[in-house]
Amino acid sequence: MAAEHFDVVIVGGAAVGSSVAYHLAADPAFSGSILVLEKDPSYQRCASALSAASIRQQYSTAINVQISLYGIAFLRDIGGHLSVDGDAPAIGLHEGGYLFLATPEGKGALEAGHAIQERLGADIALLSPAQLHSEFPWLETSDLAAGCYGRSGEGWFDGYGLMQAFRRKARSLGVTYRADEAVGIERQGDRVTAVTIADGSRIACGAVVNAAGAGGPALARAAGIEIPVHNKKRMIFTFRCADPVARCPLVIDPTGVYWRPEGEGFLCGLAPPEAEDPDSFEFEVDHTFFDERIWPVLAARVPAFERIRPGRAWAGHYDMNAFDHNALVGPSPELANFHFANGFSGHGLQQSPAIGRGIAELIAHGRFVSLDLSPLRFSRMAENDPVRELKVV
Structure with a gap:
């Protein structure tokens, strides 16, 4: 009995895989058959459903800024891209902005990143401590030297909704999901x-x-290729605050602690130190991590956060690229028709529109057409040419 045949098989049907499927099926240059294999069709434990679901332009490398500029334009016009039979998906995009804070030691890197962002057209304001205090009077600024605030084009959205919108649109264009x-x-x-x-x-x-x-490293290994991608657990905690904290963006403290509004409260998190960050596939939440590592920072930076009520918490995973904490995109030199979209290191959801489009262009056209993603090429590892992104959250 002959094997079943598809022109393209996409392994993984969450945001990135379904974005590839949609962009490929929508490309007039491609007329083949597409199969998406997803081992967990409930998507309960995929990164797309468990992340903080945010998008930013505040990166220190041009390629990541460009990817996110495309991403926010795509999300703003989600109905134009992903409507099915006139029904536009609702992803609750809220451009509340990111606010990166810097002490004197980090001011130079913040300014260098801002120069790149501004040159590429991102709407990011560089603020002095006095301006930070004026814009966000609830913020403790005595130890700060500067902050960068996304006035537009940054914020958060329904990540699960985006993933399902990609999936629904791809299916409407004839993509098979299994x-x-x-x-x-x-x-x-x-x-x-x-x-x-x-x-x-x-x-x-x-x-x-x-x-x-x-599952990316195991699939690569099945093809005879090793990739330096590791599964890292990340925990997200929620809380409510008794006092108002008006116009709060997604804030990244110099310690790495981050928080943003979520419903009537807030969500927050922190990447553990490398020595305390083993590979992990479990989903247990360590509540002492919030009590001992996160809450003291929150209360010191926002005095109103001294009076909070912790809420639910959950854990998800980053597929972390140990080489340079950026995605591997496109084929390996030894397998011309085996394309990688792995190692997003926490950026996969916000990068899914541009990465999906790029992989689809490689397959349909043999090259990147809309945005040159070659800085993220697989071969950069052998060439020792890392993408040195300083703003990894």
Whole structure:
């Protein structure tokens, strides 16, 4: 019995994989068949559903700024892109801004990043301590030297809603979704020829996209390729504050603690130190991390946060690229039709529109057409050419 065949098999149907599927199906230059394999069709534990679901232009590298400028334009016109039968998705985009804070030691890096952002057209204001106090009177500024605030183009949205909108639109364009797990890759020379799924059956294909998130390294290994991507647990905590904190953006403290409004309260988090950040696939929440590491910073930076009521908390995962904390995008030199979309290091949801479009262009046109994503090429690891992003949250 001959194997089933699809022109493109996308492994992973969350935001990035479904963005690839949508952009490829919508490209007039592509007329082939597309299969998306998703082992967890409930999406309950995927990064798209468990992240803080935010978007920013405040990066220190041009490519990440450009990706996010495209991303915010896409989200603003979500109905124009992803409506199905006149029904526009609702993702609750709120451009509340990011606010990066810097002490004297971090002021230079903040100013350098701001210069790049401003040159590329991002609407980011560089503020003095006096301006910070005037804009955000609830903020403790005595130890600060500067802050960068996104006046527009930055904020937060319904990440699960965006993922489902990509999925619904892709399906309306003829993409097939299947609840199956890809466990093997067959190759001949420098090309992939088939994907093996968990029940042992084979799907012949013309190209594969690895958008498997936490499962990305195992899928790459099945193709004979090692990638330096590791699963890192990140916890998000929520709380309510007794006193008003008006016009609060998403704030990143110099310590790395971040918080933003969420409903009638706030959510917050902090990446643990590298020595306390092992690879992890579990979802347990350590509430002492909030009590001991996060709340003291919150209360010192925003005195109103001394009186809070903690709420629910959850854990999700980053697929962290240990090489440079940026995504691997496109084929490896040894497998021309095996495309990577892995190692987003916490940026996957906000980068999904541009990355999906870029991977689709590589498959349909053989090159990037709209935005040159080559700084994120797979081969940069062998070339020792990292994307040195300083603003990893």
